Amino acid sequence: MASIGGSTAVLNTAHALGLVDSPAPGKPLTIKPASGKQKKIVILGGGIAGLCTAYELERVGYDCTILEASHRIGGRNLTLRHGDFIDELGRPNYCNFDEDPNLYFNTGPARIPGHHRRLLGYCKTLGVPLHVRANESRLAYCHDTNAFGGKPIRIGQVISDTRGFLSELVQKGVKADAFDQELSKDDQERLMAFSKFFGDLKDNGVYEGTTRAGSKTERMLDHSTPTDTLNFKEMLKSNTWWSAVFASEHYDWAAPVMEPIGGMDRIVAGFARNIKSPIYLQSQVQSIEVLDDGVTVTYLNKGKIKTIKSDYCFNNIPAYFMSGIENNLSKPYTDALASMERGHLFKVAFQMKKRFWEEEGIYGGISYTNQNISQLWYPSHDIHTEKGIMLGAYGWDTDRALPLEAMELDERLKYAASQGDKIHKNYSSYIEAGASVMWARMNHMMGCSAGLPEGREDEVLSRLYKPEGRHFMIGDQVSRHSGWQEAALASAHNAMNQFSHMVTEKNA
Amino acid sequence: MKNSIFVVVSIIVTSWVSLAKAEPFKDVPEKYRVCTVCHGAQLRGNEVTKAPTLATLPAWYIENQLIGFRNEWRGKHPEDYPGSEMYPVAESLSEKEISKVSKFIEALPKSNKHTQIVKGDSAKGKELYATCAACHGADAQGNEVLSAPPLLVQGDWYIKQQLLNFKNGLRGKVSDDARGATMAAAITSLNSDSDIDDIVAYLSTL
Ligand SMILES: Cc1cc2nc3c(=O)[nH]c(=O)nc-3n(C[C@H](O)[C@H](O)[C@H](O)COP(=O)(O)OP(=O)(O)OC[C@H]3O[C@@H](n4cnc5c(N)ncnc54)[C@H](O)[C@@H]3O)c2cc1C
Numbered sequence: 001m002a003s004i005g006g007s008t009a010v011l012n013t014a015h016a017l018g019l020v021d022s023p024a025p026g027k028p029l030t031i032k033p034a035s036g037k038q039k040k041i042v043i044l045g046g047g048i049a050g051l052c053t054a055y056e057l058e059r060v061g062y063d064c065t066i067l068e069a070s071h072r073i074g075g076r077n078l079t080l081r082h083g084d085f086i087d088e089l090g091r092p093n094y095c096n097f098d099e100d101p102n103l104y105f106n107t108g109p110a111r112i113p114g115h116h117r118r119l120l121g122y123c124k125t126l127g128v129p130l131h132v133r134a135n136e137s138r139l140a141y142c143h144d145t146n147a148f149g150g151k152p153i154r155i156g157q158v159i160s161d162t163r164g165f166l167s168e169l170v171q172k173g174v175k176a177d178a179f180d181q182e183l184s185k186d187d188q189e190r191l192m193a194f195s196k197f198f199g200d201l202k203d204n205g206v207y208e209g210t211t212r213a214g215s216k217t218e219r220m221l222d223h224s225t226p227t228d229t230l231n232f233k234e235m236l237k238s239n240t241w242w243s244a245v246f247a248s249e250h251y252d253w254a255a256p257v258m259e260p261i262g263g264m265d266r267i268v269a270g271f272a273r274n275i276k277s278p279i280y281l282q283s284q285v286q287s288i289e290v291l292d293d294g295v296t297v298t299y300l301n302k303g304k305i306k307t308i309k310s311d312y313c314f315n316n317i318p319a320y321f322m323s324g325i326e327n328n329l330s331k332p333y334t335d336a337l338a339s340m341e342r343g344h345l346f347k348v349a350f351q352m353k354k355r356f357w358e359e360e361g362i363y364g365g366i367s368y369t370n371q372n373i374s375q376l377w378y379p380s381h382d383i384h385t386e387k388g389i390m391l392g393a394y395g396w397d398t399d400r401a402l403p404l405e406a407m408e409l410d411e412r413l414k415y416a417a418s419q420g421d422k423i424h425k426n427y428s429s430y431i432e433a434g435a436s437v438m439w440a441r442m443n444h445m446m447g448c449s450a451g452l453p454e455g456r457e458d459e460v461l462s463r464l465y466k467p468e469g470r471h472f473m474i475g476d477q478v479s480r481h482s483g484w485q486e487a488a489l490a491s492a493h494n495a496m497n498q499f500s501h502m503v504t505e506k507n508a
Numbered sequence: 509m510k511n512s513i514f515v516v517v518s519i520i521v522t523s524w525v526s527l528a529k530a531e532p533f534k535d536v537p538e539k540y541r542v543c544t545v546c547h548g549a550q551l552r553g554n555e556v557t558k559a560p561t562l563a564t565l566p567a568w569y570i571e572n573q574l575i576g577f578r579n580e581w582r583g584k585h586p587e588d589y590p591g592s593e594m595y596p597v598a599e600s601l602s603e604k605e606i607s608k609v610s611k612f613i614e615a616l617p618k619s620n621k622h623t624q625i626v627k628g629d630s631a632k633g634k635e636l637y638a639t640c641a642a643c644h645g646a647d648a649q650g651n652e653v654l655s656a657p658p659l660l661v662q663g664d665w666y667i668k669q670q671l672l673n674f675k676n677g678l679r680g681k682v683s684d685d686a687r688g689a690t691m692a693a694a695i696t697s698l699n700s701d702s703d704i705d706d707i708v709a710y711l712s713t714l
Contacts, residue, residue: 324548
């Protein structure tokens, strides 16, 4: 065996023969303390996954070095404040918010649900205080230029009417014996009672509006009067209301979500405070050579090509860059990396001189619109202070992103402002400053995440979940849940579990 | 046996091919490091970010193109996404910087990276290339006097993309872009997209 494959083959024969199962993904992190001479680890990229890897491996005695291409660590975990550099390719600029720690913009991650246990665990151990952010406000708006005459509708109204209309249909169905196959007469009676309650229907099973969505009259001193219902057929013409009614249904948006007090990058700072390993900034990897006895990496720093030799390598670089980085990884492995697609999420934020949304009863939460800006987010923190940063755009659709990506910076802000005007009266007049982050245009990122190619997910992941020799790929890109920091951590844990297993085998 | 994805078995790597670098890496001034983000290490190209190999293109052609982007001859057509990513980068360079970076790229070690993605009939491509040779040269080494670039380094996927761009009016259609217009006129000798594949396949054999 050794003659065919050298030492790597010997090391891995037991695995290949299926004699030993490596740890399965999702297992709790268990790394054996470092022993023996092979202790040098190089980590390429200082995103959440890279930082987590350094943090964990140095704790068990490994000697780690992080190479980070950007002027900062954190990757997509980027919070902007007064004076911060915004490294957009070809359009570098600075954040012009007032100098105030409460005026910040989470340009990437902004919410953490309670079941992201790995991330919340790190927040606790790293000393990153959190508070609740409202992911939903019933008083925020649903807006569609093609429905309801383009008038913004309160989300509470949309939800109540949706329930009312659907409940009415259920009642009609029962009356027309549509459910006789599925439900007994008793069950149908119970369903009638529930749907009446669920939709707030009249005794005759008709929906005529509900005071759950507010009242046309003064509610404290007078009788409440249901607001007029929307037109159901008109609603069906739009699908923006789908988002509005879905806001808290998604498991990752399950209320309440958390955010670090003072900005999402407090997590990055928490890792940095607790990592002793050297972090080299502005050190952009140029080549990766995996050998039997180690990994050689070259990088560009201050104009010079430098070389670092290590025993193992954890690679956090967005996969689509790998075709531009010289390497000797196998064809199937590099094909898997090259298949990853760039995503186009984008955000725009404005500093508003007045928290006008609070005067409309909105405290946190999100408004949805069919315009390219897609969403408006209102801050949950520092309620009733003078100014606030609100998200003036957060889009997911590539089609909505491309026109904004092509715009010059000022044009982009004006465009986002004019779409905001359609939702809030005098919106533009409150704007004092603004910043935009188009993730596909950001230096060293060029995408909101590396996405798995449709239809090839299993194939690509089954390749990248495994190391190639001493090279481990990490980051949310190596998961089924890219777009979440929890996935970046899960992938790092998975890689470290395998690494620990590999090293134990080798030393045995 | 468990689901194959979840049984993590290290692979056997029979032997590691060492990185055969024809030329060692050259230092890159910090100012130009940004070019390597898209165009790859030593500007040897990245077909995933759709940024072509620049190493060994002549300075005069690089300069022409950077000026072309700045003049909005390239990169402003709404369907030209890769061009739209290059556009703001070129726009941010001064004329002096353009001249300097072009000389720097020309002096980089010759790229030996040959990505062969496009498939076509190279014999047919050879015949079709006869009309191109008048400007780009029989060996496709380019002709400075005619402003026609070499077609051997950029990457076959990129050559194909540019030919489609000329054909579909994404390049060479802005008035004032005389060089682009020359090429856009020349492309009319090709009748179909498969002609393009054939020519590109032929160029890969050179
Ligand atoms: C708009 C948006 C909203 C999001 N919302 C949420 C949310 O609400 N909650 C949540 O948990 N997550 C959210 N995410 C996802 C979250 O940001 C990511 O999952 C996480 O930050 C990814 O971390 P990572 O370690 O995979 O790597 P990345 O952050 O991608 O880090 C990669 C690093 O590699 C570096 N690099 C690149 N090239 C090189 C090179 N050649 N050499 C050296 N280094 C290099 C980069 O500079 C970067 O630092 C959001 C993301 C975006 C974009």
